[in-house]
Amino acid sequence: MKRERVLMKGNEALAEAAVRAGCRYFFGYPITPQNEIPEYMSRRLPEVGGQFVQAESEVAAINMLYGAGGAGARAMTSSSSPGISLKQEGISYMAAAEVPGLIVNMTRGGPGLGGIQPAQSDYHQATRGGGHGDYRTIVFGPATVQEMVDLVGKAFDLADRYRTPVVIVGDGMLGQIMEPVVLPDPVDPDRLPPKPWATTGARGRRPNLINSLHLAAAECEELNRRLEAKYSEIRANEQMAEIVHPGADYFVVAYGTTARICREAVGQAREEGLSVGLLRPITLWPFPTKAFEEALETAKGFLTVEMSLGQMVDDVRLSVGGRAPVRFYGRTGGVVPSAEEVLGEIRRMVEEGDEGR
């Protein structure tokens, strides 16, 4: 039977998908444009025997997530840019202590308090760890409400499998938009794979310890090596990207909301006879380098489009490695680029070829 399509706001659909993925604990602090997530969770979690806590601050919320994740529960927090900055210390602790958890960032314009309109200027923060120390988090950058919903379950699964915090980066638009969505089947949190490392009360076994303090340098280096081995495995196995129109001469590279705008522009460019495709990273970390290898079989140039003044473009340049020119176009501070603007940039790329390097 075909499952029912329902019209849902991005924030609410994400929250419902989390509940269906077995998330029973939410800790947060209000901030626009993600307030529908805590609002929805405050109503929904008690219905399934879960707990919603509006913490006294973002710092408290992330540390509650650290605690719930350490106790083995599926749990999450959500915020938007300035609030995510406050959570970075806790995310670093979670990465070090190998505690799973989901962190959602409905990004808004920055720096500072910035604005409340959609942005992608937290890319560096999300993909480089964000807090202190030598760590990474898995980062998803969905482009539609449906994709975001589908990635929530995957995010929880990967967080558990690799024992690492996972981040979903949306933006104000993806949080606020309503789109038809097919929701996943619910998962029973009691039937998930066991977590023998969790601090669940040491009855009948030796105590478990969740900790990120390693005063002996060699011991701390050993932790870093173990984490890096895990990150290498993630880099090798978890890259996700979509290539629209493979075999094209030129590629636009964009993720999230920007990718759907670029998809429209790419369609218009192709109607004009231009050989252009779209390379859309879905995992922002690990960055989908394999997709670039595929695109580079035909690509004569790339145009990175972001709602920032150029962050992901660094990863595009690293992946392309000088084998083709990489251009950049960005709007920032909450301004969303239009398909017409992107189309203009595509035309320029094709006309100028190597000149635009």
Added chain:
Amino acid sequence: MKLAIIMSGFGGQGVMSMGQLLAYAAMDEGREVTWLPSYGPEMRGGAAYCTVVVSDRPVGSPLTTRPDACIIMNRPSLDKFEEAVKPGGILVLNTSLCDRLPGRDDLTLVALPVTDIASDLGDFRVANMVALGAFLEVEPVVKSSSVLEALKKTLPEHRRHLLPLNEKALEAGALEARKRLQDRTA
């Protein structure tokens, strides 16, 4: 087929609900659709608006700078969006709360006293349905029966008694729009 519609009015005039109903109806008719509100510190008395995109294919940008149609519920909204409408596009205007007409002559204009019509029906709060009815008369992107079905599904139980009034409002809007379009072609 792709149609981008902006609906705009004062907070409280039901523009967000109007857009959501259109989006629900379009989804139920098997279309792809997005609904995006203007969110943020909108000024009291200013324009609160939403953008609905209905398409046969997955919607790229849910934003538009050149809407195919605008449903304008007050004067600040007309000032904000009049120039944005695509040449040849549709403009539904609530003349009850707008003291001027658009200056453009390249639009299909349906100007009707939406709020007064709603008040005559018994409740000014169904003004949004009058406007939506008028719009669907000019651009039948969804059937009005689908809008009513959507309303049935989304109205909470204790508001169900308002369904007949909403149906009347949709019809009244359509009727007024038809009259005005005929007058112009006559």
